[in-house]
Amino acid sequence: xxxxxxxxGFVCKFCALLNFDLGPAPEAAxxxxxxxxxxAGRIDSRAVLTAFEHGADAVFVMGCPTHExxxxxxxxxxxxxxxxVWEILGSVGLNRNRLVFYPVSxxxxxxxxxxxxxxxxxxxxLGPNPLRLRRQGKELQEQ
Amino acid sequence: MIIAEQKPLAEIAESVQDVAxxxxxxxxxxxxxxxxxxxxxxxxxxxxxxxxxxIDGIAGEVGQVTVERQCDPEYVxxxxxxxxxxxxxxxxxxxxxxxxLAERYSKTVVVPAQNTKFAGGTVEHGVxxxxxxxxxxxxxxxxxxxxxxxxxxxxxxxxxxGGSAQGYCEVGKDIPCAWVMIxxxxxxxxREASLCEIAAVKDWSKSRDGGPRKIVREDLRL
Amino acid sequence: xxxxxTESRLEKLFAAGEFVVTSEIGPLKSASAHNIIKHTEETKxxxxxxxxxxxxxxxxxxxxxxxxxxxxxHGGNPIMQMTCRDRNRLAMQSDxxxxxxxxxxxxxxxxxxxxxFGNHPTAKNVxxxxxxxLIAMVKKMRDEKKMxxxxxxxxxxxxxxxxxxxxxGDPIELRVMRLAKKVRAGAQFIQTQAxxxxxxxxxxxxxVCAAGIDGQVNIMAGVLPIKSxxxxxxxxxxxxxxxxxxxxxxxxxxxxxxxxxxxAITVEIIQQLRQIKGIKGVHxxxxxxxxxxxxxxxxxxxxxxxxxxx
Numbered sequence: 001x002x003x004x005x006x007x008x009g010f011v012c013k014f015c016a017l018l019n020f021d022l023g024p025a026p027e028a029a030x031x032x033x034x035x036x037x038x039x040a041g042r043i044d045s046r047a048v049l050t051a052f053e054h055g056a057d058a059v060f061v062m063g064c065p066t067h068e069x070x071x072x073x074x075x076x077x078x079x080x081x082x083x084x085v086w087e088i089l090g091s092v093g094l095n096r097n098r099l100v101f102y103p104v105s106x107x108x109x110x111x112x113x114x115x116x117x118x119x120x121x122x123x124x125x126l127g128p129n130p131l132r133l134r135r136q137g138k139e140l141q142e143q
Numbered sequence: 144m145i146i147a148e149q150k151p152l153a154e155i156a157e158s159v160q161d162v163a164x165x166x167x168x169x170x171x172x173x174x175x176x177x178x179x180x181x182x183x184x185x186x187x188x189x190x191x192x193x194x195x196x197x198i199d200g201i202a203g204e205v206g207q208v209t210v211e212r213q214c215d216p217e218y219v220x221x222x223x224x225x226x227x228x229x230x231x232x233x234x235x236x237x238x239x240x241x242x243x244l245a246e247r248y249s250k251t252v253v254v255p256a257q258n259t260k261f262a263g264g265t266v267e268h269g270v271x272x273x274x275x276x277x278x279x280x281x282x283x284x285x286x287x288x289x290x291x292x293x294x295x296x297x298x299x300x301x302x303x304x305g306g307s308a309q310g311y312c313e314v315g316k317d318i319p320c321a322w323v324m325i326x327x328x329x330x331x332x333x334r335e336a337s338l339c340e341i342a343a344v345k346d347w348s349k350s351r352d353g354g355p356r357k358i359v360r361e362d363l364r365l
Numbered sequence: 366x367x368x369x370x371t372e373s374r375l376e377k378l379f380a381a382g383e384f385v386v387t388s389e390i391g392p393l394k395s396a397s398a399h400n401i402i403k404h405t406e407e408t409k410x411x412x413x414x415x416x417x418x419x420x421x422x423x424x425x426x427x428x429x430x431x432x433x434x435x436x437x438x439h440g441g442n443p444i445m446q447m448t449c450r451d452r453n454r455l456a457m458q459s460d461x462x463x464x465x466x467x468x469x470x471x472x473x474x475x476x477x478x479x480x481x482f483g484n485h486p487t488a489k490n491v492x493x494x495x496x497x498x499l500i501a502m503v504k505k506m507r508d509e510k511k512m513x514x515x516x517x518x519x520x521x522x523x524x525x526x527x528x529x530x531x532x533x534g535d536p537i538e539l540r541v542m543r544l545a546k547k548v549r550a551g552a553q554f555i556q557t558q559a560x561x562x563x564x565x566x567x568x569x570x571x572x573v574c575a576a577g578i579d580g581q582v583n584i585m586a587g588v589l590p591i592k593s594x595x596x597x598x599x600x601x602x603x604x605x606x607x608x609x610x611x612x613x614x615x616x617x618x619x620x621x622x623x624x625x626x627x628x629a630i631t632v633e634i635i636q637q638l639r640q641i642k643g644i645k646g647v648h649x650x651x652x653x654x655x656x657x658x659x660x661x662x663x664x665x666x667x668x669x670x671x672x673x674x675x
């Protein structure tokens with residue numbers, strides 16, 4: 001059984017769900033769990049940290065491009081709020097690149113399948129969440 | 144309100160790295176309003192500590208709970224069950240709350256997660272500034288509602304000093320000169336002539352210089 | 366101002382109508398007074414008194430009181446400076462008593478630069494009383510023979526009291542009002558910040574004279590000899606409360622010999638300041654250039670007639 005990378009995505013309903021059907025191919029090395037938000041601006045730092053605590057290898061937040069947010073400021077606020085979480089990640093021993101914000105337009109821009117490929121590369125490159133490795137008693141390789 | 148700022152996470156983690164069971168306690172008072180130590184922040188800190196300790200291989204658990212205020216013994220008492228069996232409490236309250244917890248749970252290690260900074264207020268969302276010097280003898284009536292003790296870097300009572308320039312304090316261009324502000328405010332009120340009087344020396348014994356302070360209201364004692 | 370209240374030589378000179386010339390010596394950041402002794406010996410005949418700074422710019426230096434005593438021991442006339450930043454009212458009164466007992470007769474009272482400027486920014490700042498309250502306290506000790514607490518002293522320190530003024534601060538009417546407050550508190554002589562913009566300074570003096578302050582206190586205009594255009598530009602950009610006209614910067618930049626030009630400019634400024642109503646003297650601050658004092662004093666025609674020793 002090939003071990004799959006765990007990815008949690010917090011996804012704004014306006015843009016992202018249009019692409020939802022085009023998820024990662026079954027043979028991809030990652031599994032994406034999606035949490036729908038009414039707006040990316042609703043992202044809560046607690047939720048992001050909980051995802052990492054439960055072993056997520058990467059977390060992404062997807063929202064409208066900041067100048068096109070359907071709720072005007074939601075997308076911008078989301079990215080701003082994530083600044084604090086990136087800081088925390090750096091302080092607790094997790095590579096900041098495990099958290100990423102994707103601005104995605106509903107009408108154009110990358111399809112979820114492209115993002116899934118990018119995420120797969122990211123997870124393969126960064127390796128599993130060191131917390132998961134620690135729990136599995138394996139050697140840590142986090143940079 | 145009392146404004147506090149979280150210590151660096153590394154410092155907080157280090158203060159409890161030798162113990163297994165940790166309880167993060169948030170406070171629903173001032174630190175909730177200044178967004179540094181309330182329920183949300185307690186959950187974030189607890190989660191961050193769990194991740195870090197997990198990666199660093201420190202055994203144990205980190206829980207979190209928040210009470211209305213840590214500076215009132217009746218509210219602190221509600222923590223008895225949660226604190227039972229805990230090795231270290233990480234308090235997100237200001238210095239006052241930390242001490243009240245430490246006093247009640249004298250057999251448990253209690254550490255602060257915040258640096259208590261000043262008595263101040265919100266000037267815009269996300270920005271807080273110091274306003275009150277806690278001097279124990281308020282002179283705001285004479286200075287048009289602007290505190291010379293804390294807003295003047297030298298606590299002058301007959302300011303401004305020679306370093307004030309273009310309305311700014313010599314210490315930095317982000318600090319407005321309190322005495323220029325006082326003068327302008329009194330001018331608006333038509334009371335600037337009062338500044339010609341020499342303000343007498345301050346009785347600092349009413350401030351922290353006199354020793355720890357206390358207020359007793361006999362009419363309110365049970 | 367004809368009746369002298371103290372033994373201060375400065376007070377006597379002002380009372381006699383002399384144009385008083387004072388200078389300044391900056392103590393070193395070490396336990397040695399050799400520069401103080403040297404400058405006193407070499408330049409005491411070119412001025413009526415030397416200011417000894419008090420941890421200027423919040424940088425620890427040999428104390429003003431000690432420096433003043435070294436000046437006295439070598440025949441000079443010291444003006445001790447006392448800031449409010451480092452001492453509370455107990456230490457201030459104690460130091461005033463001690464300084465007077467050692468022969469110091471002049472004290473300049475000022476707030477003092479904030480410690481964040483200096484070499485010990487993490488120190489606790491004192492500012493127990495401000496400069497105006499300090500002036501009033503020195504006057505109370507002298508005229509009422511009482512400490513600030515009201516307790517009586519058998520032998521009171523009889524200081525000649527000085528203060529500083531910034532003619533380029535704003536708002537200008539607030540500054541003039543504060544100068545009046547210093548005089549009412551007991552200031553008897555004033556030394557201003559360094560002047561480069563004589564026109565702006567004249568305007569301030571007009572307001573001061575209109576308020577009648579010139580008749581109540583002896584105002585000395587401050588000048589600061591500069592030896593390079595770099596020093597002048599640095600001051601323009603970094604020192605609060607300075608007003609430096611661009612024409613002076615141009616003169617320095619275009620000069621063949623910047624030092625000589627700097628001296629010439631200082632001499633011109635002094636001569637212009639002497640013409641201003643209400644100016645009773647000049648305070649020359651040769652920062653890191655104490656040796657230039659004799660040349661400036663002689664070129665400006667300021668040579669004091671009496672010997673320096675009291």
